[in-house]
Each structure stands twice: as C-alpha cells, then as structure tokens.
Amino acid sequence: AYEVTWDAAAAEKGGYDTFMEKEIHEQPHAVADTLLGRTDAEGNLVLDELHIPVEELRAVDKIVIVACGTASYAGMVAKYAIERWTRLPVEVELAHEFRYRDPVIDGRTLVVSISQSGETMDTLMAVRHAKELGAKTVSICNTHGSTIPRESDAVLYTHAGPEIAVASTKAFLAQITASYVLGLFLTSLRGESYGRSAAEIMAELQGIPDKIEQLLGTMDRVEEIAYFMADSRSVLFLGRHVGYPIAMEGALKLKELAYIHAEGFAAGELKHGPIALIEPGQPVFVVVPSPDSEHGLHGKVVSNIQEIRARGARTLVIAEEGDEDVVPFADEVIRVPRTSPLLAPLLTVVPLQVFALHLSTAKGLDVDQPRNLAKSVTVE
Amino acid sequence: AYEVTWDAAAAEKGGYDTFMEKEIHEQPHAVADTLLGRTDAEGNLVLDELHIPVEELRAVDKIVIVACGTASYAGMVAKYAIERWTRLPVEVELAHEFRYRDPVIDGRTLVVSISQSGETMDTLMAVRHAKELGAKTVSICNTHGSTIPRESDAVLYTHAGPEIAVASTKAFLAQITASYVLGLFLTSLRGESYGRSAAEIMAELQGIPDKIEQLLGTMDRVEEIAYFMADSRSVLFLGRHVGYPIAMEGALKLKELAYIHAEGFAAGELKHGPIALIEPGQPVFVVVPSPDSEHGLHGKVVSNIQEIRARGARTLVIAEEGDEDVVPFADEVIRVPRTSPLLAPLLTVVPLQVFALHLSTAKGLDVDQPRNLAKSVTVE
Numbered sequence: 076a077y078e079v080t081w082d083a084a085a086a087e088k089g090g091y092d093t094f095m096e097k098e099i100h101e102q103p104h105a106v107a108d109t110l111l112g113r114t115d116a117e118g119n120l121v122l123d124e125l126h127i128p129v130e131e132l133r134a135v136d137k138i139v140i141v142a143c144g145t146a147s148y149a150g151m152v153a154k155y156a157i158e159r160w161t162r163l164p165v166e167v168e169l170a171h172e173f174r175y176r177d178p179v180i181d182g183r184t185l186v187v188s189i190s191q192s193g194e195t196m197d198t199l200m201a202v203r204h205a206k207e208l209g210a211k212t213v214s215i216c217n218t219h220g221s222t223i224p225r226e227s228d229a230v231l232y233t234h235a236g237p238e239i240a241v242a243s244t245k246a247f248l249a250q251i252t253a254s255y256v257l258g259l260f261l262t263s264l265r266g267e268s269y270g271r272s273a274a275e276i277m278a279e280l281q282g283i284p285d286k287i288e289q290l291l292g293t294m295d296r297v298e299e300i301a302y303f304m305a306d307s308r309s310v311l312f313l314g315r316h317v318g319y320p321i322a323m324e325g326a327l328k329l330k331e332l333a334y335i336h337a338e339g340f341a342a343g344e345l346k347h348g349p350i351a352l353i354e355p356g357q358p359v360f361v362v363v364p365s366p367d368s369e370h371g372l373h374g375k376v377v378s379n380i381q382e383i384r385a386r387g388a389r390t391l392v393i394a395e396e397g398d399e400d401v402v403p404f405a406d407e408v409i410r411v412p413r414t415s416p417l418l419a420p421l422l423t424v425v426p427l428q429v430f431a432l433h434l435s436t437a438k439g440l441d442v443d444q445p446r447n448l449a450k451s452v453t454v455e
Numbered sequence: 456a457y458e459v460t461w462d463a464a465a466a467e468k469g470g471y472d473t474f475m476e477k478e479i480h481e482q483p484h485a486v487a488d489t490l491l492g493r494t495d496a497e498g499n500l501v502l503d504e505l506h507i508p509v510e511e512l513r514a515v516d517k518i519v520i521v522a523c524g525t526a527s528y529a530g531m532v533a534k535y536a537i538e539r540w541t542r543l544p545v546e547v548e549l550a551h552e553f554r555y556r557d558p559v560i561d562g563r564t565l566v567v568s569i570s571q572s573g574e575t576m577d578t579l580m581a582v583r584h585a586k587e588l589g590a591k592t593v594s595i596c597n598t599h600g601s602t603i604p605r606e607s608d609a610v611l612y613t614h615a616g617p618e619i620a621v622a623s624t625k626a627f628l629a630q631i632t633a634s635y636v637l638g639l640f641l642t643s644l645r646g647e648s649y650g651r652s653a654a655e656i657m658a659e660l661q662g663i664p665d666k667i668e669q670l671l672g673t674m675d676r677v678e679e680i681a682y683f684m685a686d687s688r689s690v691l692f693l694g695r696h697v698g699y700p701i702a703m704e705g706a707l708k709l710k711e712l713a714y715i716h717a718e719g720f721a722a723g724e725l726k727h728g729p730i731a732l733i734e735p736g737q738p739v740f741v742v743v744p745s746p747d748s749e750h751g752l753h754g755k756v757v758s759n760i761q762e763i764r765a766r767g768a769r770t771l772v773i774a775e776e777g778d779e780d781v782v783p784f785a786d787e788v789i790r791v792p793r794t795s796p797l798l799a800p801l802l803t804v805v806p807l808q809v810f811a812l813h814l815s816t817a818k819g820l821d822v823d824q825p826r827n828l829a830k831s832v833t834v835e
Contacts (some may be wrong), residue, residue, distance in 0.1 A: 130591040137544070144727030155556055163519070164559040166546060171723025175696060175750045176535055179544040197723055308688065309716045316555060331731045336689045343551025343577055346834075347524030350827045351711045370555045375835065386827060439471060447730045454726075455755065 088206040090274050093442040095240035095332075099428050102292060103284035105245035106421060108234035109252040110280055118274060122258040126230040129417035132264055135185040135211065139178070140205045141170040141201040142189040143452065145243040145327060146250055150189055153254030159270070160262040171455070184210040187257065192451035193221025195434060202226060208271065215253045217246050231257055240443045241450050242331045244428050247324065248287075250419055255418075259331055279414070281420050286412040294429045297409060300391065302431035304358060306449060311352065311426070312339040313383075315376055317420045318362035325360055325427030331445050333433035336400055342379045350352045355387030360430075362423050363394040363401055368416045373400070376443035380404040393423050473822040475712075479808050480671060483664035486801065488658055489632040493685060498654060498828075500640040505609040507591050510643055513705060518543055519558070521550040521581040522569040523832065525623040525707060526630055530569055531700035533634030536797045539650070540642045550581035551835070563652035564590040567637065571626040572831035573601025578835065582606060591823035595633045596625050603716035611637055620823045621830050622711045624808050627704065628667075628801055632700040635660060635798075651826065659794070663801050666792040670802055672761030674809045681813030684738060691732065691739045692719040692807070693763075695756055697800045698742035703758065705740055711825050713814035722759045735767030742803050743774040743781055748796045753780070760784040773803050 091097040115121050117393035138157060148154065150167040168178070170188070174197065190198045193216040199326035202212050202223055217235050224288045225229040231250035235403035259273040285354035304310070310329055322339035329337035340349050342361070353359070361380050366373045377400050384390050384404045392405035395413050402408060411422040435442045472478040496510070518537060520530035530547040548558070550568070554577065560566065566585035570578045573596040582592050582603055587817040594607035597615050604610040613629035631656045684690070690709055694702035702719035709717035720729050724743070741760050746753045758778050758826050764770050764784045772785035775793050782788060791802040815822045 079686070143724065158559055159557050161496065162559055163548075166544075169721050169723060172696070172699065174719055175752055177539050179538055179542055237713045316552070319552065327728045331728050334731055334734065336718070336732065338716070338718050341549050341552055343549060343835075344523065346832045348711050348828070351714055351825045352716065353827060372555055445731045447733060448728070451724070452726045455723075 076192050079375055093240065094433070094441050095242060095244060098238055098245045099187055100434065101236065102245045102248050102425065103288045104247040105233070105235035106252050106287065107284040108279075109249045110256065111234065113256050118257065118325070120263055120273065120277070122257070122260060123230050123232050127228045129264060131211060132185070132261065134183055135163065135261070136183045137171070138165040138181070138185045138187060139180060139210075140165065140167045140187045140189065141173050141198060143170050143195055143197050144169070145247050145324060146191065148320040148324040148327070149254060150248055151323070152251050153318050155259065155317045156255055157258035157418065158259070160258050160273070160276070161265060163261070164170040169393070170195070172383055173201045174204050178206050178208070180205060181211045182209040182211075183197070183215060186210040187215060187254070188214045188223055188227065189215045189250050189254070190223050191243055191250070192216045193218040193223040194451050194453050196453050196455045199223050199226070200446070213229055213257065214248055215257070215420045217249065218277065241445055241448050242328055242431070251421060252280065256269035263281070279418060283414070283418060286414060287425060289412055290425050293410065294426065296407070297426045297429045299435045300407060301430045302420055302437045305360055305434060305437035307335060309336040309357070311344065311349070311357065312362070313342040313359060313379060314339065314362035315372055316364055316368070317343045317417060318364055318423060321362050321420050321427070322360070324424055325431070326427055328431035329434065331448060332431045332442060333440065334446070335434070338403065342376055345379055345382070350383070350386070351386050353383050353386040358391060359383055359388045360391045360393065360427065361419050363392055365395050365397065365416045365419055366398050377401060377404065408431040410415065423451070472816075473620065475624060475812050475822050476623060478618055478620055478625045479805070481616065482625045482628050482667045482671075482805065485613070485615035486632050487664040489629045490636070490657075492754045494657065500636065500643055500653065500657070501638060502637070503610050503612050504698065507608045509637050509718055510525065511591060511642060512641065512679070514563055515543065516563045516587070517560070518545040518552070518567060519560060519590075520545065520547045520567045520569065521553050521578055521583070521585070522547070523550050523575055523577050525567040525704060526571065528700040528704040528707070529627055529630035531703070532697050532800045533629050533638065535636055535697045537638035539797065540638050540653070541645060543641070544742045550575070550800045551577040553581045554584050560585060560588050560590045560634070562591070562655070563587040565593060566590040567593045567595060567602055567634070568607065569630050569634070570603050571597045571623055571630070573598040573603040574831050574833050575603070576833050577834045579603050579606070582737065593637065595630055597753060599627065621828050622708055622811070627717070627804065631801060632660065659798060660763050661681050663794065663798060666802055667721070667805060669792055670805050673790065674785070674806065677806045677809045678813045679689060680787060681810045682817045684814060685817035687715060687738055689716040689737070691729070691737065693718065693722040693725065693739060693759060694719065694742035695722045695752055696744055696795060698803060700745055701742050701804050701807070702740070704804055706809070708808055709812035709814065711828060712811045713820065714820055714826070715814070717725060722756055725759055725762070727830070730763070730766070733763050733766040733768050737768050738771060739763055739768045740771045740789070740807065742772065743772055743778065745775050745796045745799055746778050746780070746795070757781060757784070773806055774789065
C-alpha cells in the first residue's frame, strides 16, 4: 500500500513554491490578456466600459494619475509614454496626498486611478474627491465589480487574473499595459500622432509577452546572485526616464519581501546627494536605457555606472541584448530582449522581481505574506 | 612672551566648529533677508528682475518647478503653497528628468528653476530647454550674476549669503521663502485670494525668523539624541503634505553627511509597502502636521505613529508646541513653535538638519565636505 499526499496549496500554486513565483511566470499571459480584444473589427481601440462621451474625452486638457505603492510606479511609467503619445500633460500623484492638498482640477481633467483590488481606500477617496471637483474618472483595475471601477466613469480592466501574493508582480505589468492602451486610445481619439502610430505601438506591445517568456527562461543567474546576496544590508537602484520608476519598484519589492533597506533613485540625482552612500562593496542595480534612446540617455547612464564603480560599488546592470558599452563597468550584466525604449519597463522590471523573490527565499522569509502588509489596503 | 595663534578658518566659521553649523544658525537671517525689500511703498510685492510683461504673467496657466536634490524638495514644499494660493497647477520635476522626457509646455507655462549656485548644469539645461519650447522662465538663485539667472526671463534672488558647506541648509530655507514670495506675487497679480490675503501671509512670514531663532535655542536634546544614535544603520522619515518633502530632505541630509541609509516617505505610503521595514528598534522620525491642518491630517499622522510604534519602531516625533496627542506614542518629542500649516516646513526641517550635523560629527566625519560630493554640480 502507498499513501497519496495531496497538497491543495501546492496544486493552487501550479507547481511553484510560492504564489509570487507563479504570478511572475504568469506575466506573459497577464500582458497578452490585457491587450486582448482592445481593437474592434476596424482596428480601432476600445475600452471595457466607457460612459464618457467621446467629445468630452477629446476636450481633456490634463491627465492626473492617482495610485499608491507599486500602482503609482505603473503610473509614473505611463506618464512618460502618455505625454509623449498624446502631448497631454500627465501628473502622477500619490492618492493619499492628492486627496488632501486641494488639487487644481476641473471638468477637462481626466483622473486615472490605478488599483489592483479596486478597493484601495486612499485611491477610492481620491477618485471620489476628483468627481466632486467635476473631473472625468477612469479606473484601471484588476477586480471586476469592485468599488473603484463601480464609482468611476470608465473602466479599463487589467486581465492579470487573481493575484494572491501580497507583493504585486503580474498586476503591475498589466497596469502598465492597460495605461498604454488608454494612452493609445486617447492618441487615436485626438487624431494626433507623435512619432509612431498607435497601431504600430499596439503591434509592438503584442510582441512583449513572448519577450517576457524568453526573459523568464534566463533568470538562473539572477537567482544565484540573490542567494549570494542574502546578507546584504542595503541595495540601491538607479534608473532614468522610464527606468526611474522601475528602479523605485525594484527597491520596493526588496523592502517588502526581504526587509532590506533598498532605495530607488533617478540616476541624475546621484551627484546631488545619494552618491555619498557609495562605499566599496555597495551593491547597485542600474536599469540601463536602450542604446536607441533619444537625447544620448544611454551614454549618460553608462557614465553613472562608471562613476559609482570608480567609488567601489558592485554594479548589477540590466541592459539590452547587444549593449556592449556597459560591459567594462558591470560586475554583472543581466540581459533583456530588445524593444523600443518606452516598452522596456515591461521587461526590465522582471529580473528585479525575480531577485527580490529569491533573496527573500534565501533569507527564509515568507515570500507571499511579508510581515506587516495586507494585500489590499482597505483602510486609510 | 606669548604666541598669538590665529586660525583663519575658525574666524571664517564665526566661532562654530563647521560651516554647516554656522549656516544653520544663519537661517533666521537668510529668511529675513530674502523677505527684505519685497514690498514697495504701496505694499505691492516686487521681484528683483522681471523681464516678463505683467499680462504674460497673468496669462500663465501652469507652473513647472525644475530643480535637483535639496532644491527640488524646496520646490515640492512650494507646490503645496503656490497651488493653494494661486489655484494654478504646479508640477515639480527633477531637472535631469524634465530635460529628457519631451515635457508638454508652451508660452503659457512658467518654468521656475531653483539652484543655490545658479550653475547647476542639469537645471541650466532644463531652463534652456524650457526657453526653446517658449516657456517663461524665473530663476530662484543665491548667487548674483551666475548663469541660470542670466539666462532666465526673471530672477528672484535668495539672500542667504554664501553657503560653504556642501550640504545645503540656509539656502534651502531661503529657497522655500523665495518660492512663497513668488507664489504670493502671482496671487496678487491674478487678483485672486483663496483663504488668507497675500499681505496676511507675508506678515506671518516676517515672523518666521524669530521662531527659527527660538527653535535653534532648544536643540540640545536633538544633539544628544544624534550622539546616542551614532551607530544607527538606518533611519526612516515620514511626513504628509508639506511634511513629506521635509521627510525627504531630512533623509537626504543624513545620507549626505552620515552615510546612513535613510529614506523619506509620504506617511500614507507606509501601508503600501515600506511598513515591512519596521522592526523593533528601527528609528523613525515623523514630521507631524499642525493640529490646525485641514482634512483631519493631524489625526491621520498620529495614527501612523501609533501603527509603527505597535511594531516596535523608536519614534522621534517633530510636533508643534502644545500638541499633546502625539505624546503617548512618541519616544522623543521635538517641539517646534506654532505657525500656520503651510509655513511649518521653515521650522520642522531645522531639527533634522541639526540631527544630521551632530550624527555626522559623532561619527567623526567631515561635516562640511562629505565624501564624493561637490558643492555645485556643474556637470551633467
């Protein structure tokens, strides 16, 4: 006779040790499903539920994104893309600050909230406040029928599927994707095109899930580094442009999961203060923009790597395949597939998620249920 | 016979051990001098050099503040006040990010740069970019005849006197003061008043130097705490509303001067991630808003203190005189004189400067010349 042991939790985790690991691997699907059905038979972009007349959307003269935590970093990424595509000014505000500071908004302001659960109390209060002030509200949300989408004028659901791990991963990628879809929708509505067309960018977005899949297949070395670094006291993260919020997100994941003092900076800030922290052995992740980036940004970040390495930092560099300029100054190079600069965050964040997951595991911590944190923050 | 030993450096430091300590004590003058001569015989506000026609200033529909490091925190503080007073939307951008991200600005945008030296390369490049895009530019600067004011359409000098210590203190207070003067000037021009009149607020600002003086007389306990905490590995800083940039500035000072991992957060973010870092003994400074603050902000921050203390944090609370609500949850209460909520940053930052100064001294570090940092960052 033999015993059958059946672990319901393991089954739920689809063979992975933790929900977070499972959810990291579901990211290609989260992005693909969030893109699914976003174009009609004529190739026009469509939103899920839109109760704002098209003329009112065309009249929008400012976008304010309200969110908290990881969702606010998705908003920061989206700001770069949406401003670029629509030429509308986009502000990103922490929902709990927005609510309490007499924001200047009116009927021509589109307030976009981002919340995985749709129940984040700070974000809900910000949406209600925006409505009182006459703004149009769009909810980007992962949970059908939750409070924030119900109270908003329009909804764009992220189709990431249920996210169980407290630290957000696939919902983050889906939030960026949905924000991009919204940006492209507004671009089409406004009949403007700045650089590439909305259709071209959508086509490139469709190719992202395969690139994430490919990237996930190359994470062995990141896992190894995380195990080596299990006793790190602090880790810094640098990025510029869309890489700046990714640096912030990489740091937040490490705080949440490994209780390590981690901080993300705009690389340009380094010389204005934080470089004082660099001492021999200090690990620093650097999110390098594509060599195709405009304004010579790539070269500027390569200089930043050089500067911190000259002061003894251990540089962990996330760079595009084929970017050889970073090699002389990198202790480790983590490669991501090539893509256009504005879509790169959907790739560059992945190694940072995997790093935080394995460093937390190496420290013997509970990856899915970090101390002090709740999945949805339903109180103010 | 006796020898006369004369130490030129000590004389320059006016009896203080370091330039930073001297400059901290010069803050009442820095604020008073920056306010001096800002009103004409009729009581109207005046700027130093203004080559923007008044009609164009009245037509401004958006303000963008560009700055780096500490100056960007002055900008964040100013955002709360200027939006409130003028009802113009104000964005604050790191100059090195602004320059490279295709900002949406035009002839009705007022771009306000803040730089102590007037030579900060990133900020200069941002100003030039703004001018190319047709924006009006105002420089808030501490150095007469430097490049940024020379290239700007208008200048509002901060009269803080030369700042020698690398870590900015009196220039920061003067920057906030000058930004407030600019905000009040625009408020008067626009003929609007939201709440109190510009004259009333100016009058209250005039009283701030005495309050800083009074506060500086009560810093013995802060010095003592800094010495006790000389071996701290990390210190966190929390604030809301105008206290949020002050928390960021408190953290930056500690990074710059004591090479300690310090991070400032919007207190509302705590539950969205950073609270995972709180473990028994973790020191956390909390900048508490005045009990007179609107929207029940004071009570919300008191709850935040309660939450982190329940998880073992050592709470160092900066609170107004007479605020008894914080006492049960504070390991230390550092008192600041009463003032209206928007002016409080000119006081609450002072104990954080004094703390960083003495912690750096206690560690035997060079307060005036922290490692890796230059006073003016004249390269990109």
